[in-house]
Amino acid sequence: MTIPLGHYLILAGVIFSIGLAGALTRKNAIIVLIAIELMFNAAILNLIAFWHYKQYAALTGQMFAVFAIGIAAAESAIGLALVIAIYRQSKTVDVDEIRSLKG
Amino acid sequence: MNSTGIPILSWITFAPLIGAALVACAGKNSDRGVKVVAMAASLVSLALTLIVWHRFEPSAGLNFEERFDWIPFLNVQYRLGVDGLNVTMLLLTAIISPLAMLASWKQDRDPKLFFFLFLLLETGMFGVFTALNFFHWFIFWELGLIPMFFLIKIWGAEDRTYASFKFFIYTLAGSIGILLAMSFLFLATKTFDFIELRQLATDKQLLPAIAAMLERVNLPINPANFVSLLFWGTFLGLAIKVPIWPFHTWLPDAHTQAPTGGSMVLAAILLKMGVYGLLRIVLPIFPEQVTANINILLALSVASIVFGAFAALAQTDFKRLVAYSSVNHMGYATLGIFVTAAVTGPDSFNDKSAALNGAMLQMFNHGISAAALFFMVGVVYERTHTRNLAEYGGLRKIMPIYAGILGISMFSSLGLPGLNGFIGEFMVFKGAFPIALFWTSISTIGLVITGVFLLSMMQKVCFEKLNPKWKDLADMSGREIFIGAILLFFMFWLGVCPGVLINASNTAVTGLIHLFGK
């Protein structure tokens, strides 16, 4: 039996929503980062799903997904580095207290 | 045609620029290195120029021509070449520039910037003398201006700001006239090329082209009047640079305030750019206008000679006096040039060629002797920090070598036979006398007054009682004597063998004269 495309999309939507909620509400910067990773993964899941059901012959979808994973890894590495740097500076990872971007 | 296989004129022009780039890259504490690099770059130009001079073939027209399209849609070609009109100037530039650098060797205030600007200036000067296309000629013309402005502004004497701005703005204002005139000529003829423009003027096609252009743009002006306007615009720009009386007052200020090396280059070469412009642009492209206005032009030349000499007589500032002598001497050159345009019979061909050859000689000779005089002023200024003639006195007692070199330079400037100054003046007078009897006779007043002010200068500086303030002054150093000796060598050599220069210029000069009827 095959799982229809819609299920994948719903799953992805759920994961995305969880990620979004996390990113918007949590105070710990590391959690925020993890939440963003979740949203990434939701998007990647969508890509793979669409590839599998719509464009199986082409490699584009897979390629795209691999790239996205790579970029997500890099992004999280930079994000973590930034968090560490910020921590060194202000001794906190609470995003509410990091206001230096205020205009 | 004598090609060397390499674009030798470009190398001459841009070697100083390369040097300037190297100087700009130099580190903070490499003053000595900067000087060496700068000197090396200008010696490269000198060596190449000597090759050009050696291989130069006067009868071959344009030598070492380089020509390729640069901006096709404007029909701008990068075109270089030497003929009899500019080969001597090229030589003069190549000789004076390293000497001026050597004269500034002790420049300790920001030498990096100083020598950078100096090399830039040298490129500008070489560029003006080698360029045959107005487009890049003008770029070089302005390029010569900017470094000189900074040289005066930064390293000048007490009134440097006034002098540098006066120099810069005055000259710039003049070059607008040239730019406008050449732009209109381009609109009319679609070429910026000096040689092509000259050909058009010779074939009498310039006026129709101008008329057509005016037609096209719906300007209701008489074409002949319009060409006259272009002529005056060009003339004004060049006259300021020469300078021709009454456009000369920037010169005493700029010369007096500039640092020694700057004054040398300014007097020896920058003024010649103006005269060269008259030979390269005004005479070939506007022959009829020159002829039509010859009396005004001759009168201005004579005014430069006589008034310049008289004004020099009343100066109390050593350097200012020498500066005014430049006005006076350039007057002889312009007299020789404008006389060429006079309407005369066919038998005055040799008179005209004497006058024009004399003007060429005068340009070179003035370059040598003015550089020497400014250098000598600099030598004593460095030691005494005054330029007031009344404060010197009796320097010959403690500085015999200085007095000797100053004396010879002074007599060279005065036009003593046996030294270089004489023969140029003689040839100009020889040529001008039968053609413009009245003006030439008047300008002989200048000969006497030149003697008076130069000898008075000598008397005040070197003769009479030694001012006790200066009793410990050192005579010239080895470096300074070397510079003086080189300049002296040219004074003696050209005084005895002026034929060397005349051989080079004669063919080109003859060609110019043919523009004004046989």
Place this chain on the structure above:
Amino acid sequence: MEHLEHLAKQQWLIPALPLLAAAIQSLLPRSQRKLSAGLCLFAMGAACVIAVRAFLATLGHHGEGHEEVRAVANFTWFEYGTTTLAMGFILDPLTAGMAAMVTFVGFFIFLNATGYMHDDENFARFFCFLSLFAAAMLGLVVSNNLLMLFMCWELVGLCSYLLIGFWFHKPSAAAACKKAFITTRIGDVGFFLGILMLYWKTGTLNLYDGGNGALEQAGGLATVAGWWGLSAATTIAVLLFIGAMGKSAQFPLHVWLPDAMEGPTPVSALIHAATMVAAGVFMVGRMFALFAAGGTPEHPTFAMDMVLWVGCFTALFSASIAVAQFDIKRVLAYSTCSQLGLMMMSLGAGGYSAGQFHLLTHAFFKALLFLGSGCVIIGTHHEQDMRKMGGLKKYMPITFWCYLAGMLALSGVPPFAGFFSKDEVLLETFHRSKIAWGMATFAAFLTAFYMTRQMYMVFAGKWRGGDHGHGKTAGHGHGHGHHEPHEVPWNMWVPIAVLSVFAVFLGFAGTPLIGGNLFHHYLAPGEHADTEGAGLVMGISVAIGALGIFLGYLVYGRKPMQHADEPDPLAKMGGLFTALNRKWYVDEFYEATIIRLTMATGTFFRMFDKLVVDGILHGIVALTRAISQVFRWIGDELLINGGFDAGCEGVRASGGLLSKFQSGRVQNYFAFLGVGTILLLAAYFFISIQ
């Protein structure tokens, strides 16, 4: 003639040798005194040998008939246009005689100078200048080209400048050398214009060139119109003569010569008596064909008349001044002016050979007198005021006898050299104009008078110099005090002794008494001297010379001066004597007119530049600035800046509003992002449904 051609090709050697010496000397260090003087003497001696050889060669040709003895060697200096500028050397009697005289007299003057300049620290430099002078002077003499002649002419002027100003630390010397150069240069402008005109009219500056030379075309030039209604030849001649007036110190350009006595005395002897000042006379003689062209003995050209009258006036004028001078050298200087005037006068009267002959004899005896005065100056420890001399005959016998020979020659006492040459001059003038002759004869009388005055003041009576004024030295006759006059060393008296031999005997070369004037035949073959009235003129000039000497004896000899501060016996004449002593106030006149005018003109043009030219310039600048101020206030400040500032305010305000959104909280941004995305999606759907 072939031999002559050959020699003409070697003429360049005569100036070249001293020139080479000068070049070497100029590089020698100051301490090489002997070498410098030796080089100078050697070069002059060698040049003398060559010159004398050439002179003998021309002598050898003399008598071969009436053809002119002349050989030239021309060469091209450089080419221009389609023509060339040629130059050349010449060998003819005029050149040969002059070159021999210059080298010969010059050699002995140099020798004398080694003594005179013995104590000078710039001894080596002095001889360098002397060599250079010799080169230039000889170049002038051997030149077959007017331009080359002019160039050397200027160079002798340069050397004169350098040598007059040799003691440059003396303000008077520094002023004198400048005055000399400038005064002669004023004349040179005339010369220069003459050259230009000659070049224009003849197309060459070579004097002789196988028929094409400038002088060979003189006849043609006489038919061409020049300026001022004169013929071209005469115009050129007049212009050239202006140059000669400057160089030969003819009135009104004579003022520099007396001041030139500031130079060392050998220089005065060489340059300002024997050679350079005579260059003007030489040049007029050289260009004589041009001066005479178009005229006849009855109706001479204006140029000839000008030469005659300028010379005549100068002769009398300067002689009168010489009477009242106290400086031993100034007396001689004015005497030189006067004698040069006589030479010019002779040329102007058509007496070409007489003028040149007087030039030669004068060179010898005037050089003798100057060197003699130099000996006196050295012997009296640099005393030049004749009032402080006296009685030198006792201390300096050799100098006295030589000086006496020179004085007699100058005064025109037969049979000394000056007598014959002056007599020739007077005779020529007598034929031309009785008035000029009368003036010149009076000048000759004055000459005899002032020379006698000088002799008595210097050599007769008792020594008036000394430590503490007068009186002391008389009592301590042989005390060999430091200020006692003494005889000069051999290298100083030998030259004057040699020259005095010539001063005594040279006149016989040009006397009509023996062989019908050898010199005249040598210099101007084919022309017969007009000897009419010779006896009368000669008689009168002997009488007048004797009268002058006698009067001099009456006034100064009978009762020699006793004290240095005694007034001159002639001072009784009052104002006239003062006027003579002050040189007729010519210097004062020039000072008040020409010099002041020149300086004022200079100041005028300086101020003109400063006020008018720069004023206009600054006016333009000010105008530009004013206009730009207007634009600044109306255009920039009000409109553009105002508008711009208002716009900026708006931007700043809206920026402030927007910055409210910049809370600095990352999650707010996220929220905006999310809301924005949703809004965009909504809009997308809304549009796509439509």
